[in-house]
Amino acid sequence: MALAAARRLLLHAGSRLGRREAVDGARRFANKRVLVETEGPAGVAVMKLRNPPVNSLSLECLTEFTISLEKLENDKSIRGVILTSECPGIFSAGLDLLEMYGRNPAHYAEYWKNVQELWLRLYTSNMILVSAINGASPAGGCLLALCCDYRVMADNPKYTIGLNESLLGIVAPFWFKDMYVNTIGHREAERALQLGTLFSPAEALKVGVVDEVVPEDQVHSKARSVMTKWLAIPDHSRQLTKNMMRKATADSLIKQREADIQNFTSFISKDSIQKSLHMYLEKLKQKKG
Numbered sequence: 001m002a003l004a005a006a007r008r009l010l011l012h013a014g015s016r017l018g019r020r021e022a023v024d025g026a027r028r029f030a031n032k033r034v035l036v037e038t039e040g041p042a043g044v045a046v047m048k049l050r051n052p053p054v055n056s057l058s059l060e061c062l063t064e065f066t067i068s069l070e071k072l073e074n075d076k077s078i079r080g081v082i083l084t085s086e087c088p089g090i091f092s093a094g095l096d097l098l099e100m101y102g103r104n105p106a107h108y109a110e111y112w113k114n115v116q117e118l119w120l121r122l123y124t125s126n127m128i129l130v131s132a133i134n135g136a137s138p139a140g141g142c143l144l145a146l147c148c149d150y151r152v153m154a155d156n157p158k159y160t161i162g163l164n165e166s167l168l169g170i171v172a173p174f175w176f177k178d179m180y181v182n183t184i185g186h187r188e189a190e191r192a193l194q195l196g197t198l199f200s201p202a203e204a205l206k207v208g209v210v211d212e213v214v215p216e217d218q219v220h221s222k223a224r225s226v227m228t229k230w231l232a233i234p235d236h237s238r239q240l241t242k243n244m245m246r247k248a249t250a251d252s253l254i255k256q257r258e259a260d261i262q263n264f265t266s267f268i269s270k271d272s273i274q275k276s277l278h279m280y281l282e283k284l285k286q287k288k289g
C-alpha cells in the first residue's frame with residue numbers, strides 16, 4: 001500500500017521526490033536514486049543510477065527505477081535509453097542483500113514482486129536500451145545489463161560482470177538463467193552459473209556477456225554512437241522483432257509470477273540460506289579490513 005502511494009506521488013512530475021527541470025535546453029527528471037536526462041541524440045534519454053555507495057537495488061531504488069522507465073515509455077518523443085551509473089567504479093552491486101536478509105516473508109514477497117516488475121518492464125521495453133557499463137556489475141547488476149539491446153563495457157580489469165549468485169549460496173531464478181542462456185548460449189551459461197563466474201571485460205566480450213569493450217573514457221560516447229545506429233532502424237520493425245525474440249522468455253515469468261514469488265520467499269526464508277547470506281555479508285565487511 002505504502003509503495004503504491006509512493007508510486008503515485010513519484011509519477012507526478014514536480015512532486016517532492018520527482019522533479020522535472022530544464023537545463024540548457026535539455027530536460028531532466030530526478031528521483032533520489034535515479035537521474036534521467038534527455039540530451040545527446042534526439043529522442044534519447046540517459047538514465048543514471050545513483051544509489052551510493054554501490055547502486056544496490058533496494059526496494060526504493062527498484063521503485064524509482066521502474067517509475068522512471070514508465071515515464072520514459074509514456075513519453076512518445078523518447079525512443080532510446082542509455083543506462084549507466086553515477087557511482088564511481090560501480091555499475092550496480094545487484095539486488096540489495098539487506099532486503100533479502102533478516103526480514104519477514106511479507107517483505108521478501110513485496111521485494112521480489114518489485115524485482116520481477118522492473119525486469120519485465122526493462123526486458124520487454126519497446127525503447128532501444130543500451131548499457132554503458134562503467135563499473136562492477138555482479139548478479140542483479142548484470143541482469144540490468146542483460147536486459148539491454150546492446151552492452152558497452154569499460155576496459156578496466158577491476159570491473160567484473162556475471163551472475164555470481166552461486167558464490168553467495170543462492171540460486172539465480174529461472175528467468176535470470178533464461179536470459180543468460182539467450183545471451184551466451186546453454187553451455188557457457190551452465191558453466192558460468194554453476195561457478196558464479198565474474199568475468200573481466202575481456203572475458204565478458206569473448207563469451208558474449210557484453211558486445212563491446214572500450215577505454216573507460218569512451219564508454220559514453222560509444223554508447224551514444226551505438227544508439228545512433230539503432231535509431232536509424234524503423235521503430236515498428238525493430239520493436240516487433242524484439243518482441244518476437246523476447247516474448248517467450250518474458251511470458252514464462254508472466255505465467256507464473258505468483259508461484260515465483262512463493263518460491264523466492266520460501267527459499268530465502270530458509271535458515272541455511274539466511275546463514276549463507278550472513279556469511280557473505282560478513283565477508284564483504286572483512287574485505288574492508
Ligand SMILES: CCCCC/C=C/C(=O)SCCNC(=O)CCNC(=O)[C@H](O)C(C)(C)COP(=O)(O)OP(=O)(O)OC[C@H]1O[C@@H](n2cnc3c(N)ncnc32)[C@H](O)[C@@H]1OP(=O)(O)O
Pocket residue numbers: 053054056090092093094095096097098136138139140141164165168170171172173264267268281284285287288
Ligand atoms: C533465490 C534468490 C535469488 C536472488 C538473486 C540475487 C541477485 C543479486 O543481485 S544478489 C547480490 C549480489 N551482489 C554481489 O555479490 C555484490 C557484492 N558486493 C561486492 O562485491 C562489492 O561491494 C562491489 C564489488 C560491488 C563494490 O566493492 P567496493 O567498492 O570495495 O565496496 P564495498 O564492498 O566496500 O561495499 C560498500 C558497502 O556496500 C555494501 N554492499 C555491497 N554490495 C551490496 C549489495 N548487493 N547489497 C547490499 N549492500 C551491499 C557493503 O557491504 C558495504 O557496506 P558497509 O560495510 O556497511 O559500508
